[in-house]
Amino acid sequence: MAAKIVPVAAVLAFLGAWERSLPVIGEIVVVGLLGASVLAAVHHAEVVAHRVGEPFGSLILAVAVTVIEVGLIVTLMVSGGPGAATLARDTVFAAVMITCNGIFGLSLLITALREGTASFNAKGTGAALATVITLATLSLVLPTFTTSVPGPEFSGVQLAFAAVVSLALYVLFVFVQNVRHRDYFLPAPGPKVRPLRPATARPGGVLVAERIEEDEETDTEDHAATPSLRTTLTSLALLITALVAVVGLAKVESKTIEAAVSGAGLPHAVVGVVIALLVLLPETLAAARNAQRRRIQISLNLALGSAMASIGLTIPTIAVASIWLDGPLLLGLGAVHIVLLGLTALVGTLTVIPGRATLLQAGVHLTLCASYLFLAAVP
Secondary structure (H helix, E strand, O other), X not given: OHHHHHHHHHHHHHHHHOOOOOOHHHHHHHHHHHHHHHHHHHHHHHHHHHHHOOOHHHHHHHHHHHHHHHXXXXXXXXXXXXXXXXXXHHHHHHHHHHHHHHHHHHHHHHHHHHHOOEEOOHHHHHHHHHHHHHHHHHHHHHHHOXXXXXXXXXXXXXXXXXXXXXXXXXXXXHHHHHHHOHHHHOOOOOOEEOOOOOOEEEOOOEEEOOOOEEOOOOOOOOOOOOOOXXXXXXXXXXXXXXXXXXXXXHHHXXXXXXXXXXXXXXXXXXXXXXXXXXXXXXXHXXXXXXXXXXXXXXXXXXHHHHHHHHHHHHHHHHHHHOOOOOOOOOOOOOHHHHHHHHHHHHHHHHHHOOOEEOHHHHHHHHHHHHHHHHHHHOO
8 A cells, every 4th residue: 555655645745845945854754755656666666567577577667767867867957057068978877887887786796695696698688788888888988089079079960860879779679678589588497496296116116206397486476466457557657656756856855965965075976876876776676676586687687778778768868858958968978987887898798798697796896886986976
């Protein structure tokens, strides 16, 4: 019942707090509703995913979060203020680093602690990683080196090209993931041991009990009743409501975040990092829960799918919005961030190729994420 009430209450709180200065108790209530909305979003996403199956379930959550994230970015850019020109770049790059290293590494860590090694489908995960690297390079690295316009930005024609290519590549990946090679993105089957069979007599009069091995792991959720169409549609509506609440309440808190960042003497880019962390909370929690349930492939689908959607949907939207937005649109990364992105690509490739990862690989990815967060605050 709480999962149904919280999203509606959070949206009402967002509407009531819009463009208003909140007292301390109001800020506490908003933060509490924000956390509750994240939990509600994960619950309803799992209901929808159980109905439609994988990898459609991961896709729904990734796209829903990203679409609303894009709305938040555009809203903040339209309102102007310091850092508006780089907000899209900072938020998208933060999303890429948090998903490809933070969520990715956390999922590997949880699975490796339980199983010793994390096994996944290298074909699907490698294809997703390659798409993320390509999108990030085309949209966030090339603007630093192009010469048509001074500064780390695209010209109008270059931005239009990057937008079309990004959207086309994302759509192609969705087709491959959900239609053409769907099996590449499904959890790899593993052995499951069932109770002993009744003892049977073997030659010589010896009684032998045998175990039966199956191709799939035990997962109580897999055996739960499939939600009805009505329940699924209700959860889908509440999922969207919860995500709107998450992003809306993050927008309400944006002024407080900006004031806190400025008061702490931190770079304005940290605002984009905080926004990405808030918006990605539902996917982080969903990925962690799937890893705990021995569904590491779904966790990796969520991580890389979120990074891909963040670029593939944000860049085209920003390109269209730039028609009426005032001021420059700076997309090019600086030298430090380019190095971190290149290291992420290299480490990610080495992690994915074997199709198996240990605590070491998890630690390396989490270290990269921590390094990015630290250097964002202390450039």
